[in-house]
Amino acid sequence: xxxxxxxxxxMSAKIQYAYLASEGFQDQLVNELEGxxxxxxxxxxxDCLPVQPPLWAQNCWRNPILxxxxxxxxxxxxLKSLQRNWSLYSFHLHRRGQLIQDQLPxxxxxxLHFPTRLPQSPLGSWTLLDRETLLAASDCSSPFPxxxxxxxxxxxxxxxRAYLKLWEALTTVQEYPNSDQFCIDVGASPGGWTWVLAKLxxxxxxxxxxxxxxxISKMPGVSFQKGDAFSLSPEKFKExxxxxxxxxxxxxxxxxxxxxxxxxxxxxxxxxNFICTLKFQGDSDYQIAQKFAAIPHSQVLHLFHNKHELxxxxxxxxxxxxx
Ligand SMILES: C[S@@+](CC[C@H](N)C(=O)[O-])C[C@H]1O[C@@H](n2cnc3c(N)ncnc32)[C@H](O)[C@@H]1O
Numbered sequence: 001x002x003x004x005x006x007x008x009x010x011m012s013a014k015i016q017y018a019y020l021a022s023e024g025f026q027d028q029l030v031n032e033l034e035g036x037x038x039x040x041x042x043x044x045x046x047d048c049l050p051v052q053p054p055l056w057a058q059n060c061w062r063n064p065i066l067x068x069x070x071x072x073x074x075x076x077x078x079l080k081s082l083q084r085n086w087s088l089y090s091f092h093l094h095r096r097g098q099l100i101q102d103q104l105p106x107x108x109x110x111x112l113h114f115p116t117r118l119p120q121s122p123l124g125s126w127t128l129l130d131r132e133t134l135l136a137a138s139d140c141s142s143p144f145p146x147x148x149x150x151x152x153x154x155x156x157x158x159x160x161r162a163y164l165k166l167w168e169a170l171t172t173v174q175e176y177p178n179s180d181q182f183c184i185d186v187g188a189s190p191g192g193w194t195w196v197l198a199k200l201x202x203x204x205x206x207x208x209x210x211x212x213x214x215x216i217s218k219m220p221g222v223s224f225q226k227g228d229a230f231s232l233s234p235e236k237f238k239e240x241x242x243x244x245x246x247x248x249x250x251x252x253x254x255x256x257x258x259x260x261x262x263x264x265x266x267x268x269x270x271x272x273n274f275i276c277t278l279k280f281q282g283d284s285d286y287q288i289a290q291k292f293a294a295i296p297h298s299q300v301l302h303l304f305h306n307k308h309e310l311x312x313x314x315x316x317x318x319x320x321x322x323x
Contacts, residue, residue: 014047018061018137019054020089020125020146022302028286029056041091043127045135055289055310056302058147061125061137069134072096076103079126083138087145089127097128111150114167115176115200119143148304159213162192162250165305169275170196172301175315177202182244184237184271186229187251191216197248198222207232230261234268242270249276255288262312266295272316274298279309286310297321 014037021029021042030036032055035048045064053060069075079086079100088101107123123143126136141147149168153161170176177183179201188194188206190213197204198219206212207225217224225232229251237244247265251258255278265271278289278300289310293300298314 015045015064015066015135016049016062017046018064018125018135019044019046019057020059020061022056022058022147022304022306025056025302029054032056040127040129040135041089043089043091043135052290052293053299055286055293055300058142058302058304059125060141061135062139062141064135064137066129067134067136069132072099073103075100075134078134079104079124079136082136083122083124085121086124086126086136089125089146091127093128093131096131100128107145109145109150111152112171113152114171116171118171118174144304157215158192158195159190159216160192163196165250165277165303165311166193166196166248166275168303168305169301169311169313172303173313173315175273175317176200177246181246182241183246183248184232184244185248185250186232187249187253188212188224193248193250194222195219197246202246230257234265234270238270244271246273246275247271248274251277252279255279255292259288259291262292263295266314274312274314276312277306277309278312281308284308 019029026042029044033044033046035046037045037047067078069078084105085107086104087107088097090097122138123140124136124138125140126134129135149171151164151167177197177200181202183197183202183204185194185197185204185206187208189208189210194204194206194212195216198221203221205223205225207229209228212224216222249258258276262276278292289300292312295314297318298312300310300312303311
């Protein structure tokens with residue numbers, strides 16, 4: 001037992017980070033990481049600090065430790081002695097893992113009502129590497145179990161489920177358009193994102209080649225322009241208004257094309273906040289995502305509700321935070 005403990009301690013010292021890949025995007029995450037030590041389902045252990053935050057991780061476990069366990073109750077005791085709230089990532093030994101988790105204080109798994117504050121209590125993550133070894137990290141990047149944010153869905157009003165990714169993006173950054181603000185929503189049809197923005201009370205100019213769902217176009221504060229979003233330039237926009245608080249894009253287009261168009265708006269200084277999805281096809285090269293991430297005061301994330309796409313977010317509020 002003593003030799004095993006020494007071995008686990010030396011292994012713990014080696015592992016700096018564990019990254020949980022978004023479901024279906026393990027390969028993308030593996031390609032991004034350096035110093036990979038091992039992979040356990042979607043969890044990838046590395047021995048070095050990241051140069052930049054990986055795009056395809058749904059949760060990052062900082063400084064995880066290996067803990068030898070003698071029984072289910074011993075495992076639960078050891079986790080409880082570290083902190084109160086834990087969430088299990090289970091990739092094998094599911095029953096044993098669940099029996100341990102059942103002995104830990106319960107963590108609410110209730111879906112959230114949008115808009116909502118982020119959970120404030122720290123949430124650790126743990127997994128069973130084998131029957132007698134836990135890997136546990138009290139410090140994780142996501143306050144949600146395995147980085148999965150779940151909402152109480154509205155199955156009646158929005159025209160599709162695209163609204164969930166905008167709910168998640170706004171919840172993640174804890175910034176919301178309000179009734180004093182003006183938004184442009186490009187690639188808006190049938191209107192899931194426009195529905196979110198109008199419900200928050202904002203004024204929205206929606207642009208798409210296809211029409212909005214009729215119920216959405218009739219919402220107070222919504223106006224619609226049919227046509228090519230790329231033909232709207234900051235100069236043209238300035239003919240009718242001085243500025244826009246938000247620019248949203250869920251356009252299906254090449255991210256390279258979106259980058260050039262978005263940069264015009266960034267450089268114009270007339271738009272304060274941006275949320276745009278970058279959509280990829282097949283075996284993409286993701287270099288363009290790094291170009292977006294390099295835009296000052298912005299981040300690129302893979303949200304739980306994103307499929308083969310990333311979300312780029314740039315906020316005015318981040319301009320006061322040193323890069
Ligand atoms: C994924 S859908 C958007 C869904 C929308 N965000 C929602 O919540 O309902 C992508 C939209 O981009 C639009 N689109 C693609 N290229 C466009 C362009 N150049 N100009 C305007 N709309 C475009 C398509 O017509 C399509 O409606």
